[in-house]
Amino acid sequence: MNKIFVIGATGQIGSELTMELRKRYGNDNVVAGYITGAEPKGILKESGPSALADITDRNALAAIVKKYAIDTIYNLAALLSVVAESKPSLAWHIGIDGLWNVLEVARECGCAVFTPSSIGSFGPETPAINTPQDTIQRPRTMYGVTKVTGELLSDYYFHKYGVDTRSVRFPGIISYVTPPGGGTTDYAVDIFYYAVKGDDFICPIKPGTKMDMMYMPDALHAAIQIMEAEPARLIHRNAFNIASMSFGPEEIYEAIKGLKPDFKMSYQIESLKQSIADTWPDCLDDSCARNEWDWCPRYDLQSMSKDMLEKLSLKL
Numbered sequence: 297m298n299k300i301f302v303i304g305a306t307g308q309i310g311s312e313l314t315m316e317l318r319k320r321y322g323n324d325n326v327v328a329g330y331i332t333g334a335e336p337k338g339i340l341k342e343s344g345p346s347a348l349a350d351i352t353d354r355n356a357l358a359a360i361v362k363k364y365a366i367d368t369i370y371n372l373a374a375l376l377s378v379v380a381e382s383k384p385s386l387a388w389h390i391g392i393d394g395l396w397n398v399l400e401v402a403r404e405c406g407c408a409v410f411t412p413s414s415i416g417s418f419g420p421e422t423p424a425i426n427t428p429q430d431t432i433q434r435p436r437t438m439y440g441v442t443k444v445t446g447e448l449l450s451d452y453y454f455h456k457y458g459v460d461t462r463s464v465r466f467p468g469i470i471s472y473v474t475p476p477g478g479g480t481t482d483y484a485v486d487i488f489y490y491a492v493k494g495d496d497f498i499c500p501i502k503p504g505t506k507m508d509m510m511y512m513p514d515a516l517h518a519a520i521q522i523m524e525a526e527p528a529r530l531i532h533r534n535a536f537n538i539a540s541m542s543f544g545p546e547e548i549y550e551a552i553k554g555l556k557p558d559f560k561m562s563y564q565i566e567s568l569k570q571s572i573a574d575t576w577p578d579c580l581d582d583s584c585a586r587n588e589w590d591w592c593p594r595y596d597l598q599s600m601s602k603d604m605l606e607k608l609s610l611k612l
Contacts, residue, residue, distance in 0.1 A: 297321060297368040297408070297523060301360060303329040303349050303398065304372035306336055308474045309412070309466075309515065313370065316516045318344050327364050351394030358401045368523060371398045371411040376479040377439040377572055384438035391442035392449070399453045399461070408460035410523055411450055413535035415467050415508055416480075417443035420575045427577040429537050429584040436575055450534040462522050463535035464585070467508030469515050470600065472607040480572045484509055484548055488601075491552045491559045492608045500566035503546040506578040510540040511595040511603070518591060525589035532584050540593035541600070542579035551601040 300317055304310040305328035317326045328336050329349030336346045347360045351373040360366070373394050374380075380387035395411055402409045418427060419434040433444050443465075450461035468481025472488070483501050490497040510518075518538050543551075549561045585591035595603070 298325065299364055299366045300326045300368045300370065301329060301349075301364065301366040302326065302370045302372065303351055303357075304374070305346070306330045306334045306340065307372055308376075308471065309469065309512075309519075310370075310372040311340055312471065312473055312512055313372070313516050313519055314340060315343070317370075317520065320520065327360065327366070329360065351390060351397060354397040354400060357397055358404065361401055361405045361407060366405070366407055368408045369398060369402060369410070370519070371395060371409060374412075374442070375439070377414075377416055377437060378480060378569060380439035380442070381437050381568065381572070387438045387442055392445050395446050395449060399449065399459060402459050402461075403453060403457045408462070408523065409450065409453075410519060411446055411461070411463055411534075412519070413443045413447050413463050413465045414439070415465055415576050415580065416440040416572075417447065417465060417535070418575070418577050422577060424578045426579060426581040427537065428581055429532060437572055440575075447534045454533055460527065462525075462530070462533050464518050464522055464538045465535045465580070466515060467510045467539065467580070469510055469512055470604065471512035472604050472611060473512065480569050480576070481507055481509060483545065483569075487548060487552065487561070488604045488608055489612070491556050492605060492612055494558070496560045496562065497549075498562055498564045499545045499549075500564065500569050501545050501573055502563060502565050502570060504544050505570070505573050506542050506544045507573060507576055508539050508542050508578075508580050510538070510593065511600040514540050514593045514595055517594070518585075521591065522585075522589055529588050531588055536585040536588070536591070537580040537582045538585050538591055538593075539580040539582040540595060541597045543597055548597065548601070551597050552605070555602060555605055
């Protein structure tokens, strides 16, 4: 990677990934793509170039790629799971029609492409424990449908046209920088805000509902590491299971309570979030990522909880 274009650079992952890429590759070599109404601010705006980049406008994307001599595209434009279920047509338009535009531009301009998939690409028929890399994927949400379609379309462009497409299946991502914005796993971010503020937390997911989660520093590391990986080692491409920690609401509560003994949590289940969570795996087998590009997370539940509380206390 020499010249990088991040589409969705002001989003939950994009805002932090753009800054991490600039730190590693140089500020001027990473272009922050944004949409109207979500312009870069602060250090994200000041530290490097940015460009209006609507993923549904292929010509605009191509113009940016050519202007900045881009060789790698991080395509992070998507609706999160709960939002996508309420706006399925828009979720498809951004997630698939937009991806098609990105892949066509990449084919024409010789770019590598990273488009994240998700644990949402699995469904209720998928083995829930140690979910294999290659297994049945029959999601029952539009979010999941777009993720499976994105995996297949990215593979198609690799095999058909030689476009260097790569991806990971992100678990729920926990961050102290960007607030949650409509994901099924967002409770695992919200809970830390409540704990730091000293408020009681009402959990929307029932106890015992295990889902894979990951701390943002590990997610950023994975997104960069896979694009830096030696292509000859990659047997799989779109998309690798990656895992870090798996827990239910009661477990993250106990981890936080161990550090904040007065913290309290109760339950008020939200049916949509719970129905989505019930179709997702409990924990993934990420051995292919470990074997093919040396994936290894750095945080577990305890170390992540400690760092989140410390960082949020400073932030708030």
